[in-house]
Amino acid sequence: MTDIYRKIPKIDKLLEKEEIKVRISKYGRDFVLSIIRKHLDIIRNNITNNIISRINEEEILNTIIYKIDKENKSKFKRVVNGTGVIVHTNLGRSVFSELIAKEISDNLCSYSNLEYNLDKGERGHRYDHITDIIKEITGAEDALVVNNNAAAVLLTLKTLASTKEVIVSRGELVEIGGSFRIPAVIEESGCILKEVGTTNKTHLKDYKNAINENTGAIIKIHTSNYKIVGFTDDVDTKKLKKISYEKNIPLIEDLGSGMIIDLNKYGLHKEPTVKETLDKGVDVVTFSGDKLLGGPQCGVIVGRSKYIKEIKKNQLLRALRVDKFTIMSLELTLKAYQNFESLPSKIPTVRMITEDNEDVKWRANKLLEKINNINSDLINTELCKTNSMIGGGAYPLDNLESWGIKLSIEENSEKDLEKKLRGGEIPIIVRIVDGKIIIDCKTILNKDYDIITKAIKDIIGEKND
Ligand SMILES: *Cc1c(COP(=O)(O)O)cnc(C)c1O
Numbered sequence: 370m371t372d373i374y375r376k377i378p379k380i381d382k383l384l385e386k387e388e389i390k391v392r393i394s395k396y397g398r399d400f401v402l403s404i405i406r407k408h409l410d411i412i413r414n415n416i417t418n419n420i421i422s423r424i425n426e427e428e429i430l431n432t433i434i435y436k437i438d439k440e441n442k443s444k445f446k447r448v449v450n451g452t453g454v455i456v457h458t459n460l461g462r463s464v465f466s467e468l469i470a471k472e473i474s475d476n477l478c479s480y481s482n483l484e485y486n487l488d489k490g491e492r493g494h495r496y497d498h499i500t501d502i503i504k505e506i507t508g509a510e511d512a513l514v515v516n517n518n519a520a521a522v523l524l525t526l527k528t529l530a531s532t533k534e535v536i537v538s539r540g541e542l543v544e545i546g547g548s549f550r551i552p553a554v555i556e557e558s559g560c561i562l563k564e565v566g567t568t569n570k571t572h573l574k575d576y577k578n579a580i581n582e583n584t585g586a587i588i589k590i591h592t593s594n595y596k597i598v599g600f601t602d603d604v605d606t607k608k609l610k611k612i613s614y615e616k617n618i619p620l621i622e623d624l625g626s627g628m629i630i631d632l633n634k635y636g637l638h639k640e641p642t643v644k645e646t647l648d649k650g651v652d653v654v655t656f657s658g659d660k661l662l663g664g665p666q667c668g669v670i671v672g673r674s675k676y677i678k679e680i681k682k683n684q685l686l687r688a689l690r691v692d693k694f695t696i697m698s699l700e701l702t703l704k705a706y707q708n709f710e711s712l713p714s715k716i717p718t719v720r721m722i723t724e725d726n727e728d729v730k731w732r733a734n735k736l737l738e739k740i741n742n743i744n745s746d747l748i749n750t751e752l753c754k755t756n757s758m759i760g761g762g763a764y765p766l767d768n769l770e771s772w773g774i775k776l777s778i779e780e781n782s783e784k785d786l787e788k789k790l791r792g793g794e795i796p797i798i799v800r801i802v803d804g805k806i807i808i809d810c811k812t813i814l815n816k817d818y819d820i821i822t823k824a825i826k827d828i829i830g831e832k833n834d
Pocket of ligand 1: 517518519520545549590591592623624625626656657658667668761762
């Protein structure tokens, strides 16, 4: 019995193996050593507990190598989005532009003028790089960018209305994605929530009656992920503007997604753009960078310069500020909006929303052909019409026509197949409709076809050449 312990490979001997040496130079000696020690402990324990009765050196080495490699794989993975939800918050929201990523990579991996004024040779401001382009595109007097839209709302309220009452319609007390609840954000910013109206109806007089000497702001919230339908009414922004102007109270609007272009012509119902919202007289508008805009995560604050100036002075801004990646990528994202013709080719989110459904059908057919080329009796495919969604809390009632592939593989229940697709080297996230697996091609990218066919081959056990 003691003999078998002696057969456990010695650490020194393992460290001399070529496969281990390469990994030491790649990942460091301490890390590799800790994995080896942990695994040899397991082997010893298994012997003690009579789980194993012989030592296979090769198997031990292979397991150690597997464990080293597995630990070093990034936990953060790219996935294939087969759900058809374009701005999928769980899957990283808007897919970032490959063209822009390439364009910024050199600047990103160099020193830059992030906070340096090249004309004067002295300290500059990071926000200066993007203020002008935001002003141009939204028509705002001034602009500021922070970490995300939640931060934008927080900073705006904290600056303009702290310790005072903020008036909100009861129909707009939204929760977004579980972690952004308007009542909580208002309280977090040191303001007092003043609810007016009812869930389905809020009138101008409700706002009027709520105003007193302790009113700090009126805020309108885009209800993003739901719509109250039926017997409803809300107050026109222009009328609200009139009373807020008379009382000298800032009127704020959290637009959520924040559209720059009018999507009405693409079959979606009318929603005001950022510019239209400002034109109605809203003093400060906030929106996200990685929803419909299709850029990096950030929150954009635009509006009248007297308010934005105040917000810029708030010390909290330092804690919510954006980094150089965000500034560079937001600048180029916004620049893409200056040329409407080339916009869809630069911003994937815009392309997916505005493209002709025939293009989606073409992609679905291409994917179908590739899957059918695997040529296995086990695979069943069918081209099907689907409905995809914008997501990200935008247009909750609008479906976009789309095409997809209904997929099943013999000997795999739908549940098993979904799990296997999700568990592969590059996970594929699909939709299950009426118990059937559908890969919605609205959100399938050019580079995804071969990944999907490889995953299916792996599932049916066919070797890839
Ligand atoms: C999405 C959303 C937010 C939160 O935006 P983040 O950029 O995720 O912080 C806030 N308000 C509304 C109305 C939204 O739709």
